[in-house]
Amino acid sequence: MLNSKIIQGFVFSLGLLFVLMCIPRQEQSLGFPDEYIARHFDFPVGKPDAKGYYNAQKFGANSHLGDDWNAVTGGNTDLGDPIYSIANGYVSSAEDMAGGWGNVIRIIHKLPDGIIVESLYAHCDTILIKKGDWVKRGTQIGTIGNVDGLYYAHLHFEIRSKINMPLGGGYSDNTEGYLDPTTFIKKHR
DSSP states (O other), X not given: OOOHHHHHHHHHHHHHHHHHHHSOHHHHHOOOOGGGSOOOOOOSSIIIXXXXXXXXXXXXXXXXXXXXXXXXXXXXXXXXXXXXXXXXXXXXXEEEOOTTTOEEEEEEEEOTTSOEEEEEEEEEEEEOSOTTOEEOTTOXXXXXXXXXXXXXXXXXXXXXXXTTOOOOOSBOSOOTTEEOHHHHHHHTO
């Protein structure tokens, strides 16, 4: 028969292992290589200053949780235009999320003060990076899409202060965990 202290130790170890497995890896270590610390932020289109684009639906308008970037030329003229990483970071997800989201890219950014934020790029026509990649600010990560004609081409773009939240619906009166993308970028140029 096994000693009860051995069993207790084993159960404790299993519990600790379970807790560690539930914490996302990037939150466990926060060990971003120095060259991938996000020291400056740019806009995700018309790099670096969104030249040739406008924010068609701003954060908070109609309970919108992000910014919708469109080319000033209108319609689907921006279909296939480049999308850029707003800052250095780690690609935590790059996949087709189906439904009204289409292809979605999520990148984790660690600021010099240790704060972690997540950028989310939705409705992409193409994805040019993969989960696990490290990217630099200004790297092309995808192209603007229209979710197979569901919308006019545009980039739905979010910045989240809580990483790995569920994808959500893009609209909500509850903005906890979401940041105004344009305000954040302008503050961190």
